[in-house]
Amino acid sequence: MTLVLAWNNVRTNWTGFAASFVAVLMAVTLVSGSGLLVAGAGSRDELSGIMGLLVLSAVVSSFVSVFVVAGMLGLHVLRQRRAWGLLRSIGMTPRQVRRLITAEALVVAVLASAVGCVLAVPYAEAMASFLRAVELAPVDVPVEVMSGPFVLALVVGLVVTLLAARVAARKAVGVGPLEVLRDSAAQQRLMPWPRAALGVVALAGGGVLVWLVPQVKPTAAVPTGLGATMALCVGASALGPLVVRGVGWVLAAPVAWLDPAAGMLARSALVTQPRRAMSAASPVMLTVALACTFLFAVSTSDAAAGVTRTGPSAWAAPMLVGSAVAYTVISVLNATAMSMAERAEEIRLLRSVGTQPGQLARAVCWESLVVTVTGTLLGTAIAVASLAAMGKAATGELWFAFSMPQYLGLVLVCAVSGLVGGLVSTRGARRGPLLAD
Numbered sequence: 001m002t003l004v005l006a007w008n009n010v011r012t013n014w015t016g017f018a019a020s021f022v023a024v025l026m027a028v029t030l031v032s033g034s035g036l037l038v039a040g041a042g043s044r045d046e047l048s049g050i051m052g053l054l055v056l057s058a059v060v061s062s063f064v065s066v067f068v069v070a071g072m073l074g075l076h077v078l079r080q081r082r083a084w085g086l087l088r089s090i091g092m093t094p095r096q097v098r099r100l101i102t103a104e105a106l107v108v109a110v111l112a113s114a115v116g117c118v119l120a121v122p123y124a125e126a127m128a129s130f131l132r133a134v135e136l137a138p139v140d141v142p143v144e145v146m147s148g149p150f151v152l153a154l155v156v157g158l159v160v161t162l163l164a165a166r167v168a169a170r171k172a173v174g175v176g177p178l179e180v181l182r183d184s185a186a187q188q189r190l191m192p193w194p195r196a197a198l199g200v201v202a203l204a205g206g207g208v209l210v211w212l213v214p215q216v217k218p219t220a221a222v223p224t225g226l227g228a229t230m231a232l233c234v235g236a237s238a239l240g241p242l243v244v245r246g247v248g249w250v251l252a253a254p255v256a257w258l259d260p261a262a263g264m265l266a267r268s269a270l271v272t273q274p275r276r277a278m279s280a281a282s283p284v285m286l287t288v289a290l291a292c293t294f295l296f297a298v299s300t301s302d303a304a305a306g307v308t309r310t311g312p313s314a315w316a317a318p319m320l321v322g323s324a325v326a327y328t329v330i331s332v333l334n335a336t337a338m339s340m341a342e343r344a345e346e347i348r349l350l351r352s353v354g355t356q357p358g359q360l361a362r363a364v365c366w367e368s369l370v371v372t373v374t375g376t377l378l379g380t381a382i383a384v385a386s387l388a389a390m391g392k393a394a395t396g397e398l399w400f401a402f403s404m405p406q407y408l409g410l411v412l413v414c415a416v417s418g419l420v421g422g423l424v425s426t427r428g429a430r431r432g433p434l435l436a437d
Contacts, residue, residue, distance in 0.1 A: 002096075006103035017104070019334035020161075021112045023072040026327050027065030028116025028157045033123035033323075034058035035149025040128070040142040050137055056223060057321065060290060063230050064324045066160050067286055068331045071237075073105060073164035075279045075338055098169040105165030106158075113157040117150050127323075191241055191275075199238030206231035206382075213389035221393035222297050225386040229293045232382040233286055240278035240285075244374055245271055251370045262362035265350070269343070269367055277371050280335045284375025284414045285382070287328040291410055292383035292402070294321045297390050299401040304394035318406070325410070329417050336368060336421030347430055360430045361423065368418040376411050 010017050038054050041047040087097060121143065128141035209228035213221050236243070248270035256263035270277050295318060302309060347360055391400035 002099050002103045003107070006100060006107050009100075009104055010107045017076070017108050019338055020069075020072050020076050020105075020108050022334065023069050023331060024109050024112035024157050024161055025116045025119070026330065027069050027160075028113045028153045029119045029123050030061040030323055030327060031058075031065055031156050032117055032120035032149045032153035033127065034061045035152055036120065036124040036143050036146070037127055037141060039146060039149060040124075040144060041137075043142060043144075044139065046139045047137055047141060050131070053136075056226065056294075057324075059223075060226065060294060060321060061324045061327075062156065064286065064290065064328055065156060067233070067237075068283065068328060069157070069160045070164040070167075071279060071282055072331065072334060072338075073161055074168040075335060076168075098166070101169035102162060102165050105161050109158050109161035113154050116157065117153065120150070120153065121145060123323075191239070195238050199235045202231050202235030202238060204235075206235055210385050210389045213386070214393040216393070218393060221390050222301070225297060225390040225393075226290075226293060228389070229289050229382055229386045232385065233289050233379075236285060236378050236382060237278070237282045240281060240378070241274040243378065244277045244281060244371075245274040247374050247377065248274065248277060248370055251373055252366070255366050255370065259362060259366065261355070261359045262366055265355075265359070265363035266366035266370060269363075270370060276339045277367075277374075280332070280339050280368075280418065281371045281375035281378070283328050283331040283335050284372050284418070285379040287325055287332065287414055288376050288379025288410060289382040290328070291321055291325045292380070292407060293386050295406060296383070296387050296400055296402045299403065300387065300391050300394055300399075303401040304391075329413055332414050333417040333421040336371070336418045337425035340364060340368075340422045340425040343426065344428070347426055351430070357430045360426070364422045364426050364430075365419055368422040369415060372411070372415045372418045376414065 034054070034057060038051070038058050041051055041054055087100075092100075124143045128137075128143050131137040132140050206228050209224055209231060213224045213228065216224050249267065252263060252267035252270055256267050301307075350360060351357070387400035387402070388398045392398050
C-alpha cells in the first residue's frame with residue numbers, strides 16, 4: 001500500500017521529483033560508465049599507464065555522486081516538511097511518514113538507476129573515444145558490458161538515495177505538526193549536534209590528510225590530496241550554515257547599501273535561512289574544490305617535471321574531470337531552483353505589501369550571487385590547502401601551478417547556473433497571480 005501511494009505521488013508530482021531523478025540518473029551513469037572504462041583498461045597491458053588517472057577520475061565521480069545525491073534528496077524532503085506536518089496533523093504517525101518518504105525515494109532511485117545504466121555504455125564509449133583521440137591512450141580502450149560496474153552503480157544509487165531519504169525523513173518527523181506548519185521563516189535550530197560532530201571529525205580528518213601529503217611517497221601524493229579535498233568538503237558542508245550566516249552577512253552588507261530594498265531582502269534571507277542557502281552553496285563549493293584540485297594538481301606535477309602539454313593532450317585532465325564538473329554544475333542549478341521555489345509564498349507576500357517584481361528579481365540575483373561567492377570562497381580555500389601540500393610534495397615548497405582563466409571560467413559557470421535557477425524558479429511567484437493555484 002505504501003509503495004503504491006509513493007508511486008502515485010511520484011507520478012502525479014513528477015516535477016517535484018525531477019531534480020532528485022536527474023541527480024540519481026547522472027550518478028549511476030558516471031559511476032557505471034567510469035567502472036566500465038577502468039575494467040576495460042585493466043584488461044589491456046598497453047593501457048597500464050593511464051590506469052591511475054582513470055581510477056582517480058572514477059573515485060572523484062563516485063564521491064561527487066554520493067555528495068550530490070545525498071544533498072539533493074535531503075533538500076527535497078525538507079522542502080516538503082509542511083506536507084509531512086499536515087499529514088501528521090490528520091493522524092499519520094511518524095513511522096508511516098518515514099516509510100512513505102523512503103518508498104518515494106525507492107521509486108525514484110529504481111527508475112533513475114535503470115535509465116542511468118542504459119546511458120552508461122554510450123557515455124563510456126564516448127570517453128574511450130576521447131582518450132584515444134587525444135592520444136592519452138596508445139590503443140583503443142575496450143568497453144565491454146559486464147555486470148560489476150553496473151552492480152556497483154546500482155548499489156551506490158539505491159543505498160545512498162535510501163540512506164539520504166531516511167536521514168531527511170527523521171528530520172522531517174522530528175518536529176511537531178503545529179511547529180512545522182508555522183509561518184515563521186527563521187530556523188529555530190541552526191545545526192543539530194550530529195551534524196556538528198560530523199563536520200568537526202571530517203575537518204580534522206581532512207587536516208590530517210593535508211599534513212600527510214608531503215610525507216607519503218610521491219606516487220601517493222595526488223590521491224592523498226584528493227582525499228583531503230573530499231574530507232574537507234564534507235566537513236565544510238556540514239558546518240556550512242555557520243559560515244553562510246557570518247559570511248553572508250558580511251558580503252550582503254555592501255549589497256544592502258548599494259541596493260537598499262533588494263539588498264536587505266537578500267541579506268535577511270541568508271541570515272534567517274542559512275541551511276537553505278548552504279544547500280545551494282555546497283555544490284558550488286564542491287565544483288570549485290574538486291575541479292581545481294584535480295586540474296591544478298596535474299598542472300603542478302607537469303611543472304615540477306618540466307613537462308609542457310600541447311595540442312589535444314592539454315585537454316586530457318579537464319575532460320576527464322569534466323563529467324563530474326558538469327554533474328555538479330547541474331546540481332548547482334537544481335539546488336538553487338529548489339531552494340528558491342520554496343520561497344514562492346514569501347515572494348507573493350512581499351508583492352502583496354508593495355514590493356515590485358523588479359526589486360524581487362534583484363533580490364533573487366543578489367542572494368544567488370552571495371551564495372555563489374560563499375561557495376567559491378569555501379571551495380577555493382579547500383583547494384588551496386590541498387594543492388599547496390601537493391606542491392610541497394613535488395617541489396619542496398608551498399607552491400602550485402594554476403590557470404586563472406580556467407578558475408574564473410569555472411566560477412562564472414557556477415554563478416550563471418545559480419542565477420538561471422533562481423530566476424526561473426521564482427518567475428511565477430514574482431510575476432504571476434498573488435494566490436497560488
